[in-house]
Amino acid sequence: MATHQSIPVPGSYAARNLPHSAPGALGGPVPVQGKPRPNPAAAPAIQYTPNDLSIPAKLYQDTPNLEFYKKLLDAEREIDLISVKKELDFHVIHAKSLQPSSFKKETGTLRVYVYNTCENQPWQKQLAQQRGEPVDPAAEGFWTLKVEGKFLHKEGKEATNKFSSFLSGISVDLIINEDYPHLAENQTHVVEWRDQYPQYQQRQSEFDGFDVKRPGIFNLKCKIAILIKEQTARFKMSPKFSQFIGKEEATQQESIQGIWQYILFKGLITKKEVAQVDAVTSTTPGLNDAAMAIDTAKDLTVVKCDEVLQDLLGVEQFRFSELFQLIQPHFLPRQPIILDYEIDTRRSTTLGDLALDIPVELPTDIAHLQRVTSDEHKKVFAESAQTLVQIADLNSKIALGVSKLKNLDTRRDFYKELNENPVEFIKQWTKTQSETLKSLKSDEGYDEEVVRRAQYFEDHEDVLKEKIDVLLGTTKF
Known part of the structure; x- marks a missing residue:
């Protein structure tokens, strides 16, 4: 009977650790004549990508x-x-x-020019006649009051914002006198414009100048009121509150923060052992005493006012949650800028006589800033994603190196055990091969005398390859 060398089943302990470069060696492939073998370079049916980056502790001592x-x-x-x-x-x-409140406001100066021009005045007709120019004696004299504005950026940038974008309203009140009685008759002595658009809504039409044209040949006094639009919710404070907070204008948040800092500095918050506090005694009209009753067992943010706060808020004690209601009387409506001006009909123009500089904030294009901010963040996300791809590639290379290191360690252990006790090792290895063959044959069973021959593997190569792939995929080895 011819003898055949047993072939280790791929995936077994022996097959994983025997050197593959030695044909015919223990566990190495044995050349078989006859049936052509499949291409060893062909891609396996199941691909395995190592992802384990951990190294056994014993390798740290030996490597x-x-x-x-x-x-x-x-x-x-x-x-x-x-x-x-x-x-x-x-x-x-x-x-x-992306919130509107987070965008930094750009500030600058709004320069306002107030002047008037005249046409067809008696002295203008006389000068035209002296120059020999044609003159219409029946032409009525007119004057035009002009209020124009231009934004001056702090950094010297050229601003494209119109004068009207900085205004909440503007009005001109012509003071009626005996030279202009008709102004009272037809009610044309008051001219005003108000901004009807929300703060962040684009206007259909804007202007750089506000003109009032009327017939007349005499000087006329007027009052011009300009109400500047606030891009932030700032309020004018009452004189008493302005003295307390140190500002003539402030937001509601700044006002509450100023009072809270004063309370903490003075230590005016009541202690926990105070069980009950009587209803707040308020001198401020409109406050509901029943709503101001305080139970410190549930709310410990009770403030006992000192003389300064009593004079400012008009109460002896209050909850912190009621502070917003208490400071409302100190928020005054913003006052317009009032200019007294006299229309001069003795000159063709008075441009340059009156100019006013007003510090303002540049209106914010929220949609544009949100787009710019979002685009910048998208670039950061893209760069981060690219970095993650590079990190994943490096991790894959590290995992492959760790896998090779573990395989080398396993092969070293294999040869070490084989060298120490070859007979016992071969017996144990043969037993392992037998168990592997049983797994390959599944429930069909097998004849050891048959399967130990190379011819068996040649005849059942396709079936064996399929079952080996299944075992590799289910990690049973």
Whole structure:
């Protein structure tokens, strides 16, 4: 009877660790004549990509310079924690940066010119006649009052914003006198314009000048009221509150913050052991005493007012949640800028006589800024995604190196055990091969005398290959 060398089944302990470069060696492939073998370079039916980056502890003792890899893993974990935190912070900042209140306001100066021009005045007709120019004696004299504005950017940029975009309203009140009695008759002595559009809505038409034209040959006094639009919700404070907070104008948040800082500095918050506080005694009209009753067992943010706060708020004690209601009387409507001007009909123009500089904030194009901010954030996201791809590629290479290192360690253990006790090792290895063959044959069973011959593997190559792929896919080896 011819003898045949047993072939280790791929995936077994022996087959994974025997050197593949030695044909005919223990566990190596045995050349068989006859039936052509499949191309060994062909892609396997199931591909396996290593992703394990951990190295057994024993390899750190046997492999030089492997401690650097351990330090690298520790540093990577710290970087991952920082990256996750920064990513969460970035998402919060991204959401917050798209809010209108987060955009930085650009400031500058609104220069307002007030002047008037005249035409067909008696002295103008006389000068025209002296120059020999044609004159219509029946032409009525007119004057035109002009209020024009131009925005001057602090950084010297050329602004395209119109004068009307900085105004909430403008009005001209012509003071009636005996030379202009008709103004009272037809009610044309008051001319005004008000902005009817919301703050962030684009206007259909804007202007750089506000003109009032009337017939007349005599001087006329008038009052011009200009109400500047506030891009932020700032209010004019009452004299008493202005003295307390140190500002003539402030937002509601700034007002509440100023009072809260004063309360903390003075230590005016009541202690927890105070069980009951009587109803607030208010000198401010319109406050509901029943609504101001305080139970400190449920609300510990009760403030006992000192003399300054009592004089300012008109109460002896209050909840902090009621502070907003208490400071409302100190918010006054913004006052317009009032200009007294006299229309001079003795000159062709008075341009340059009166100019006024008003500090203003540039209206914010919210939609444009949101688009720009969103585009910048998209670039950051794209760069981050590209970095993650590079990191994944490096991790794949590291995992492949770790897998090779583990395979080398397994082969070393194989040869070490074979060298120490060859007989016992071969017996154990043969037993392992037998168990593997049983797994390959599944429930069909097998004849050891048959399967130990090479001819069996040649005849059932396709079936064996299929079952080996299944076993590899289910990680039963």
